[in-house]
Amino acid sequence: MSRIVLASTSPFRRALLDRLGLAYEAVAPAFDEIAPEGLPPAACARLFAEGKALSLAPARPDALIIGADQALELDGELLRxxxxxxxxxxxLGRLAGRVHALHTAVAVHAPPGVPPAPGVERGLMTEIATVELRVRPLGRAQIRRYIELDRPIGSAGGYLFEKRGPWLFDDVRHADETAIVGLPLVPLCRLLRRFGVDPLDA
Known part of the structure; x- marks a missing residue:
């Protein structure tokens, strides 16, 4: 089995990856999140996830590298x-009482010596999980209280679902909650299997 590197030092993504029972190394990606103007939100998530994985490839030529990123879309607009x-x-004030989409991309980059599954030609594969979330109506005092509690700087939408965030929502439409936190495990497992990583195989 190839060495696995997570291109992230996020404690939330590490906690999710820990659930899979794989040995891995977490490394901060050498990647600046700068998207071309007008890029659709889902494409932005893909660009950043792939960029993070590729940024570590030269220094980790023997590893499967996992990159992930999120982009929040409100009425077709990307919210930075x-x-x-x-x-x-x-x-969070803009999202209150409305439905938005959270696009979470996960990419896996494989070294040249790791053949993908039959029919897979690329050494870099990506999947995007999109979740629809409805934020409940919130007053300014409630928003300020939440922000003070979770301090969600750098988190898409101004919330952290992995902490007190569930208090903010009326509805979440997706089967894989891990996509909201930032590392969708079902798509990730699917990608890893295509590169021969499956702890259930003897």
């Missing part, structure tokens, strides 16, 4: 990840 608590509060 908030850099301050005020920006997070503003974003």
């Amino acid at each position: 990840k908030p850099a301050t608590l005020d920006e997070a509060a503003d974003q």
